Amino acid sequence: MPQVIVSLSSGLFISFEGIDGAGKSTHLGRLAQAFRDSGRVVTQTREPGGTVLAEQLRQMILQQPMDALTEALLIFAARRDHLQGVILPALARGEVVLCDRYTDATFAYQGHGRDFDLQVLSELERWVQGAPDRGGLVQPQCTIWFDLPPAVAAERLAGARLPDKFEAQPVAFFERVAAGYAARRQADPQRFVRIDAQQSIDAVWLDVHAAMQQRGLLP
Numbered sequence: 001m002p003q004v005i006v007s008l009s010s011g012l013f014i015s016f017e018g019i020d021g022a023g024k025s026t027h028l029g030r031l032a033q034a035f036r037d038s039g040r041v042v043t044q045t046r047e048p049g050g051t052v053l054a055e056q057l058r059q060m061i062l063q064q065p066m067d068a069l070t071e072a073l074l075i076f077a078a079r080r081d082h083l084q085g086v087i088l089p090a091l092a093r094g095e096v097v098l099c100d101r102y103t104d105a106t107f108a109y110q111g112h113g114r115d116f117d118l119q120v121l122s123e124l125e126r127w128v129q130g131a132p133d134r135g136g137l138v139q140p141q142c143t144i145w146f147d148l149p150p151a152v153a154a155e156r157l158a159g160a161r162l163p164d165k166f167e168a169q170p171v172a173f174f175e176r177v178a179a180g181y182a183a184r185r186q187a188d189p190q191r192f193v194r195i196d197a198q199q200s201i202d203a204v205w206l207d208v209h210a211a212m213q214q215r216g217l218l219p
């Protein structure tokens with residue numbers, strides 16, 4: 001596995017992952033507030049998206065059917081624009097970047113969910129996130145993975161707003177996506193914090209907060 005670039009100035013890059021319905025977005029907002037309370041400047045962002053161009057790509061990716069390679073290319077194009085325009089500049093300014101999904105989602109959804117070639121995704125990852133001058137990949141220092149059984153997630157999502165292309169997938173798709181996240185964690189256990197997302201919202205938040213403290217990221 002290529003070396004991970006972690007020390008872009010004093011910036012801190014944290015991604016939030018999990019299947020649809022796992023509840024990660026609520027905690028992203030809470031964690032942003034906790035970092036602000038500790039005196040840090042926070043950039044809250046998301047993928048696909050985070051820039052004008054990437055948000056336009058998001059609309060296409062989430063609404064239109066397309067073959068898996070096309071989807072992967074659009075997602076990585078959005079990621080490239082997002083990295084260049086938002087993530088890298090914020091890290092260079094020493095900010096905390098909290099990103100709702102990043103490349104683990106591509107391996108989980110496109111790779112495992114849609115059964116797309118993981119080698120091709122690794123190549124695209126190297127092209128888009130490679131930092132040749134630093135000899136590694138731009139990856140989050142920490143990835144908070146909200147782990148929830150797909151059947152529970154499906155119950156939570158039932159009757160919610162109109163589902164997008166991925167949310168409309170059957171539970172079997174999310175079983176594969178969840179296995180994809182587990183595989184990503186196994187390949188890079190230091191980076192991942194696994195949170196049991198089946199607990200109450202407050203219990204989940206206590207776990208997220210404690211994990212940040214244990215890693216010395218929050219006082």
Ligand code: TYD
Pocket residue numbers: 020021025047048062075100101102103105106107109110166167
């Ligand atoms: P999500 O993050 O759940 O946002 P919201 O809470 O507003 O629905 O939606 C993004 C969707 O995009 C989600 O279903 C997962 C999918 N996705 C991929 O398939 N691949 C990716 O690389 C990323 C970043 C997201």
